[in-house]
Amino acid sequence: MSIIYALATPPAQSAICVFRVSGQGCLKVLPELFNSRLDEPRYFYKTEMYSRGLFVDSVAVVFFKGPKSFTGEDSFEVYAHGGLAVMSKIVEVFAALGFQEAGPGEFSKRAFLNSKISLSQAEAVSDLIEASSKEEASRVSMVLSGDFESQVFDFSGRLDALRVLVEGEIDFTDEDEVFVENLADLEADVSSLSAEFSSFAGACSSKKNNLSKPRVLIAGPPNTGKSSLFNSLLARNRSIVSSIAGTTRDLIDSELVLQNIVLTLGDSAGVRDTDDLVEGAGINISLSEINKSDLVILVFDAETKDSVSFFKKLLGESEHLLVYNKIDLSDERPEGFDLFVSAIKMDGLNDLRKLLDKQLSYSKSEPDLSYLVRERHINIFSEVSSRLDLVSTSIKSNESLDVIAENLKTCRDLLAEVVGIKTSDELLGEIFSSFCIGK
């Protein structure tokens, strides 16, 4: 396989950047690139990097001898200063050596192909990087730890044991050997396997719904301080603030990181009757966004507090928080609001953050679920469950053992696909292409 390289850290200015290189023969270039002798694998060397005699950067290097590496191949990592110019110099050095730029997920794909990790673990590595809450991360870690995989292997082993009985009975039908003493016992074994498998599959949920960040929309009448609240929560001036009602026209999104969860926060145009075409278009966006959001923060002030019931009707069943803003202007605290804040003075914002964190991490967590897996796993599990039910029915209705054997074999093959023992090149390509570069 070719020698590949990739920047494993984001291509942005930072304290350090890390490059990864992997492929048989890549260690031959170490004496040429670094001016220290690198004798010991897995040892952190502080040294200088050179290219054709020219200084590149002061770096640290660690190398790994295959198969004792992440990919299972010879590989090394370079820790350099995190400047964009340094990064591009190092890219040039590797390209000049004939190394190939790694595709998305290529390091993990090699690790999988060299049997360093299973397919479900490789997927979990990628999911862990994308996880946006601690709860998601810990459920993905359960897959990464191998716990999920050992359960899949356990079910596979039990399926094999059943297949031995059924296929033995088919193959040695003319001889004295008896594999299936009585069909009722076989059916009972299949049923108990099926019940246990269903409860295992029930403990898995797909990342499709879970890994998307919750959406929180700030909405309400014009001029109540929605954009001010948005900016104060983000701690930067992302949205324009002015004393003129109807300032925000478009939807503005940004990521908000809370203690337990990361969410997408949106600022929207204040809703009111207007003849202004552009403002009207913004209001229509606000209204349609309300339905797409997991939670709406409705912001009012002293001037607009009487329109709460109008907005509550507009929201219908949607989850919302009623926030009364501008408390720095008066001591009035009208009834019926969840929180009193001053966006400008940053008063009450920590309470709002805590409330959002609690409400959203609570609604996202499903306590009985242990594993966060991919949609393809969920599809496989539902196919296995229905085939096991089919096997039970076939035994009860005395169908031919061939049909039963065929369905058990399919279940076994499907489970092998979960951990990647039997996976087509096409599917592998699809799975790894969704990973990030350098992973």
Ligand SMILES: Nc1nc2c(ncn2[C@@H]2O[C@H](COP(=O)(O)OP(=O)(O)OP(=O)(O)O)[C@@H](O)[C@H]2O)c(=O)[nH]1
């Ligand atoms: N005193 C005080 N004024 C505030 C506070 N929050 C916002 N304002 C003022 O209220 C006015 C409107 O603020 P914005 O944040 O633009 O309000 P908005 O709800 O986004 O307005 P539209 O985009 O027009 O719907 C500005 O003059 C702000 O300075 C606050 O907590 N206290």
Ligand SMILES: [Mg+2]
């Ligand atoms: Mg605004």
